[in-house]
Amino acid sequence: MFAKKTMSVVIGLAFGAEFLITVWAQVRPGDGPRYVNGSSLARPTDYREWVYVGGGLGLTYEQSRNPQATPRFGNVFVNPSAYRSFMQTGVWPNGTVLVLESRFAGTDEFVSNNGKFQGALRALEAEVKDSRFPDGWAFYNFGTADALRDVAEPLAGEEVQRCITCHTEHTAVERTFVQFYPTLLEAARQKGTVKPGF
Numbered sequence: 272m273f274a275k276k277t278m279s280v281v282i283g284l285a286f287g288a289e290f291l292i293t294v295w296a297q298v299r300p301g302d303g304p305r306y307v308n309g310s311s312l313a314r315p316t317d318y319r320e321w322v323y324v325g326g327g328l329g330l331t332y333e334q335s336r337n338p339q340a341t342p343r344f345g346n347v348f349v350n351p352s353a354y355r356s357f358m359q360t361g362v363w364p365n366g367t368v369l370v371l372e373s374r375f376a377g378t379d380e381f382v383s384n385n386g387k388f389q390g391a392l393r394a395l396e397a398e399v400k401d402s403r404f405p406d407g408w409a410f411y412n413f414g415t416a417d418a419l420r421d422v423a424e425p426l427a428g429e430e431v432q433r434c435i436t437c438h439t440e441h442t443a444v445e446r447t448f449v450q451f452y453p454t455l456l457e458a459a460r461q462k463g464t465v466k467p468g469f
């Protein structure tokens with residue numbers, strides 16, 4: 272009698288635990304890409320709570336076309352699980368999402384003549400590593416701040432070729448500009464995953 276009761280309590284607890292784990296998994300999905308219709312990317316709304324890997328001023332490729340333009344800030348964020356994985360291995364795991372946020376630069380004459388601060392959002396782009404894509408990576412453009420898309424299709428044809436070419440020829444690790452992200456660069460150097468020449 273006693274043994275039977277204990278048994279049912281144990282079974283009950285096991286089912287309870289399984290139920291809790293199932294609920295927990297639904298409430299806390301991974302921090303990877305959220306796809307719509309298979310390959311379109313839902314714009315990550317919480318990327319500012321991700322890991323900030325680095326930022327540049329005037330690094331954006333558009334400057335080369337117009338050297339007179341006021342430089343813009345670029346801020347790069349990555350989903351936390353991918354960041355942790357990169358720090359341990361020096362390579363990006365499947366399900367990596369990198370967001371490039373472009374912001375206008377502001378100046379304040381009372382603080383400093385040459386100092387610049389980050390102003391309003393200008394545009395948002397993203398890049399996802401996923402072996403389902405032919406290149407292993409997909410590139411997305413969410414557009415400019417005045418008309419941000421909630422969902423972006425993966426760029427295709429000539430448009431994506433531009434991204435891939437520059438992100439292959441000038442990047443230190445895989446398709447990413449790790450040379451501009453100090454903690455990532457250090458980890459990649461330790462793991463020996465930096466491309467020759469960087």
Ligand code: HEC
Pocket residue numbers: 326327328330331332344345346347369370371396397398410411412426430431433434435437438446447448449451
């Ligand atoms: C001519 C070179 C060039 C082209 C073309 C280019 N990028 Fe980049 N990209 C850069 C540089 C340089 C950075 C470093 C960060 C910055 O701009 O401040 C970068 C960074 C990024 C990042 C942050 C993660 C990383 O790879 O380091 C994303 C996301 C990104 N670009 C998306 C795109 C998309 C989408 C396209 C195509 C529409 C594109 N890029 C085309 C040069 C390029």
